[in-house]
Amino acid sequence: MLPSGTLESYMKKRYRRLSRLFKDILGSEYFLTDPADTACYSFDASGQENMPWAVALPANTSQVSRTVELASREAVPVVPRGAGSGTTGASVPVSDSLVISLTRMKRIKSIDPVELSCVVEPGVITGDLQRAVEKQGLFYPPDPASLSFCTIGGNVNTCAGGARAVKYGVTRDYVRSLQVVLADGRVIRAGSSTAKGVVGYDLRHLFVGAEGTLGIVTEITLRLLPLPEAVGTVAAVFSSSNAAMDAVTCLFKSGILPRCAEFMDEMSLKCIRDMLPFDAGSRAKAFLLVEVDGLESSIASQLEKVRRCIVAKGAEKIYQPPGSRELNMLWSARRGLSPSIKKLGFEVKISEDICVPRSRLSSMLDFLKDAGQIFPVTILTFGHAGDGNLHVNLLFNRKELNSDKEIHELIKSIMKRTIELGGTISGEHGIGLSKKPFIHLELKPEVLDLHRQIKKILDPGNILNPHKIF
Numbered sequence: 001m002l003p004s005g006t007l008e009s010y011m012k013k014r015y016r017r018l019s020r021l022f023k024d025i026l027g028s029e030y031f032l033t034d035p036a037d038t039a040c041y042s043f044d045a046s047g048q049e050n051m052p053w054a055v056a057l058p059a060n061t062s063q064v065s066r067t068v069e070l071a072s073r074e075a076v077p078v079v080p081r082g083a084g085s086g087t088t089g090a091s092v093p094v095s096d097s098l099v100i101s102l103t104r105m106k107r108i109k110s111i112d113p114v115e116l117s118c119v120v121e122p123g124v125i126t127g128d129l130q131r132a133v134e135k136q137g138l139f140y141p142p143d144p145a146s147l148s149f150c151t152i153g154g155n156v157n158t159c160a161g162g163a164r165a166v167k168y169g170v171t172r173d174y175v176r177s178l179q180v181v182l183a184d185g186r187v188i189r190a191g192s193s194t195a196k197g198v199v200g201y202d203l204r205h206l207f208v209g210a211e212g213t214l215g216i217v218t219e220i221t222l223r224l225l226p227l228p229e230a231v232g233t234v235a236a237v238f239s240s241s242n243a244a245m246d247a248v249t250c251l252f253k254s255g256i257l258p259r260c261a262e263f264m265d266e267m268s269l270k271c272i273r274d275m276l277p278f279d280a281g282s283r284a285k286a287f288l289l290v291e292v293d294g295l296e297s298s299i300a301s302q303l304e305k306v307r308r309c310i311v312a313k314g315a316e317k318i319y320q321p322p323g324s325r326e327l328n329m330l331w332s333a334r335r336g337l338s339p340s341i342k343k344l345g346f347e348v349k350i351s352e353d354i355c356v357p358r359s360r361l362s363s364m365l366d367f368l369k370d371a372g373q374i375f376p377v378t379i380l381t382f383g384h385a386g387d388g389n390l391h392v393n394l395l396f397n398r399k400e401l402n403s404d405k406e407i408h409e410l411i412k413s414i415m416k417r418t419i420e421l422g423g424t425i426s427g428e429h430g431i432g433l434s435k436k437p438f439i440h441l442e443l444k445p446e447v448l449d450l451h452r453q454i455k456k457i458l459d460p461g462n463i464l465n466p467h468k469i470f
């Protein structure tokens with residue numbers, strides 16, 4: 001047995017020595033250990049938190065590589081971090097870890113209108129990239145509602161989606177190549193910057209959505225598209241969620257592909273009603289926001305098809321924004337919904353991110369309605385209905401539902417029903433810590449085992465964002 005205090009003094013000396021070594025790499029200004037500073041990196045939008053030992057703020061790939069190499073040699077767990085806007089605890093530090101924040105690496109290195117691509121550092125804010133490429137007549141479609149603060153590096157590592165995914169796909173579909181720092185500090189490139197490339201396994205897509213558990217992304221080559229000539233938008237309110245979902249199904253049978261079909265239920269409407277540019281009316285129980293794009297000459301006929309579906313499914317009101325002010329109000333209301341749920345005053349909000357085939361959306365909503373009657377929770381549902389992707393928010397106060405077991409059972413029943421309906425337990429937010437207890441419901445043991453083997457090959461010391469996903 002060690003004499004008392006020996007371990008403590010050994011640890012103090014170890015961390016003092018490590019601090020010196022990390023400061024040599026990063027500069028003392030960019031290596032933080034003061035809890036007043038590191039607390040800012042201790043949580044994400046899931047509401048979970050845990051203090052790291054320290055925070056590194058590298059300025060380039062070489063610093064990331066040397067930092068990870070040292071962390072690996074010294075068995076210091078490393079937690080990569082973008083803006084911390086993730087909703088599953090994926091960037092919440094494990095104890096005694098070093099957070100590597102990529103926010104200083106925020107250069108848009110190039111935009112190439114011939115290759116239809118751009119090269120960016122991971123800390124670039126998604127909305128900033130969109131504006132930059134749009135100035136050159138180009139288009140980066142993935143648009144998570146968090147786009148004004150989340151980073152491209154975080155988007156790549158969660159494979160973020162967004163409203164436009166219904167037509168344009170998710171972040172994965174735009175990643176051409178990645179520069180990645182591996183667990184031992186080696187720097188590799190996965191994928192090719194060309195429009196095509198089939199040399200070797202598709203390692204690039206292994207890193208997309210890996211939640212920082214397989215490597216740290218330090219440079220990204222993204223595919224771009226020409227900016228659509230015109231966009232048309234329609235909002236509609238319905239007297240039931242099922243009617244709104246029927247309208248969504250109708251849209252896909254009408255011969256057009258809308259670029260967005262966003263849904264909000266009655267509780268969601270309650271949160272954003274006063275942000276809308278029109279009066280939703282007292283009978284409003286569901287809201288749809290549909291957008292089409294393409295050639296200017298095609299917009300009127302596309303909107304007509306949207307309108308026909310909405311009318312056929314019994315919309316109470318249809319609203320077409322007359323100008324950019326009203327259009328911005330509609331999108332601000334939609335993007336501001338998640339934070340505005342706080343207005344409802346519940347102590348706890350647990351957000352799920354399920355995805356079912358579009359044709360099963362109504363069945364899922366019926367199941368959620370029943371669940372809300374069995375459990376003492378308020379269920380608020382909104383999301384990217386065009387993708388079948390619903391954000392199911394479980395809202396309650398501790399005095400009504402205080403048993404973790406009961407909460408776990410409720411979430412499990414939602415996940416199980418999602419899978420029964422042919423869906424997946426996460427459409428775009430990922431697994432992180434929150435969904436870890438449920439991953440086995442979807443992935444068979446042999447598939448989970450394959451995940452573990454891949455993790456072991458790429459990160460034998462388990463230093464990269466340990467204890468996340470599985």
Ligand SMILES: Cc1cc2nc3c(=O)[nH]c(=O)nc-3n(C[C@H](O)[C@H](O)[C@H](O)COP(=O)(O)OP(=O)(O)OC[C@H]3O[C@@H](n4cnc5c(N)ncnc54)[C@H](O)[C@@H]3O)c2cc1C
Nearest residue numbers: 082083084085086090145151153154157160161211212217
């Ligand atoms: C109001 C709100 C709305 C949202 N709307 C959407 C939406 O519509 N669609 C959607 O998909 N998501 C949405 N999200 C979730 C979140 O914004 C996304 O998951 C986003 O991609 C996270 O980016 P971030 O920069 O905040 O990453 P973080 O939260 O910091 O990190 C996310 C994960 O990526 C890892 N990571 C970050 N950077 C790197 C890197 N360079 N290398 C390796 N690993 C890294 C982290 O370790 C972590 O595992 C929303 C969140 C909020 C709060």
